[in-house]
Amino acid sequence: MxxxxxxxxxxxxxxxxxxxxxxxxxxxxxxxxxxxxxxxxxxxxxxxxxxxxxxxxxxxxxxxxxxxxxxxxxxxxxxxxxxxxxxxxxxxxxxxxxxxxxxxxxxxxxxxxxxxxxxxxxxxxxxYDGYFEKANDDIISMLTEEKRNIILKLKYQTPNNIKIMGIEYYKAVLKYNIKDFDEFIKWRDKQLFNAIIEF
Structure with a gap:
């Protein structure tokens, strides 16, 4: 890859x-x-x-x-x-x-x-009126070029047969400072996510 x-x-x-x-x-x-x-x-x-x-x-x-x-x-x-x-x-x-x-x-x-x-x-x-829009605005406000690139790389490295919601990447990188795919998967395995994940 x-x-x-x-x-x-x-x-x-x-x-x-x-x-x-x-x-x-x-x-x-x-x-x-x-x-x-x-x-x-x-x-x-x-x-x-x-x-x-x-x-x-x-x-x-x-x-x-x-x-x-x-x-x-x-x-x-x-x-x-x-x-x-x-x-x-x-x-x-x-x-x-x-x-x-x-x-x-x-x-x-x-x-x-x-x-x-x-x-x-x-x-x-x-x-849910405006709920996801606010989450999007919060994510945008925390994005730097470095963080954006880490998120894009994690998404790119995710195998096509694994379904991961976007919010999982954003939370990992922006709130938990995850930087690579192995670290991301270890972090994700410890999470207890519901149907709608709060940022």
């Missing part, structure tokens, strides 16, 4: 550029604004920490959770032929108060390149 940090940064930048082009191509923001939603980019792309996992995350908010309106916005996005799969979860009556959309975008120029677009439609004023 090539661990040259310049090549890792180059791959990260390439993937982030591609992610923003997908967002523009699908007109994601305008499609949700058309139903009166407030829409925020969150996650690794927002923080400049997208590496090799092709994930794009949005949280959108409306004053009521109207399934029909949410479907309307998503259907416009899914009308793009590159959206090959779509899943939906109704969590309106749970503590999350949301509708989850997961769209899978496949660029025909690269048969192996599938992007997952997670759009979480959250009730305004509920517990």
């Amino acid at each position: 090539n661990n040259d940090i310049n090549e890792i940064i180059e791959l990260s930048n390439k993937n982030q550029k591609k992610a923003f082009s997908i967002i523009k191509e699908l007109d994601i923001e305008n499609n949700f604004k058309s139903i009166g939603a407030r829409i925020n980019l969150v996650g690794s792309l927002k923080m400049g920490l997208l590496m090799k996992n092709r994930d794009i995350d949005f949280h959108i908010y409306t004053s009521e959770l109207n399934i029909e309106k949410s479907f309307s916005a998503v259907s416009k996005i899914a009308s793009n032929i590159k959206i090959q799969k779509l899943t939906y979860s109704n969590l309106i009556l749970t503590d999350e108060h949301c509708i989850e959309w997961h769209l899978f975008y496949k660029d025909d120029k690269n048969d192996n390149e599938v992007w997952q677009i997670d759009i979480i439609h959250i009730l305004e004023g509920s517990y």
Whole structure:
């Protein structure tokens, strides 16, 4: 595995550029604004920490959770032929108060390149309104070039068959000063994480 940090940064930048082009191509923001939603980019792309996992995350908010309106916005996005799969979860009556959309975008120029677009439609004023945005802002405020490079390298070194949430890397590096992959795995093995990890 090539661990040259310049090549890792180059791959990260390439993937982030591609992610923003997908967002523009699908007109994601305008499609949700058309139903009166407030829409925020969150996650690794927002923080400049997208590496090799092709994930794009949005949280959108409306004053009521109207399934029909949410479907309307998503259907416009899914009308793009590159959206090959779509899943939906109704969590309106749970503590999350949301509708989850997961769209899978496949660029025909690269048969192996599938992007997952997670759009979480959250009730305004509920517990998770702004929750992840604040965590993102806290992470961004602690990032230095050195810390960013360590996070990108850890993500790059993670085998593709191991699923690790981004927040695990950020917490390890920014709060526990983890610097290499072996150290990270030892730290991670000692953690007791719930479904949602607090930063």
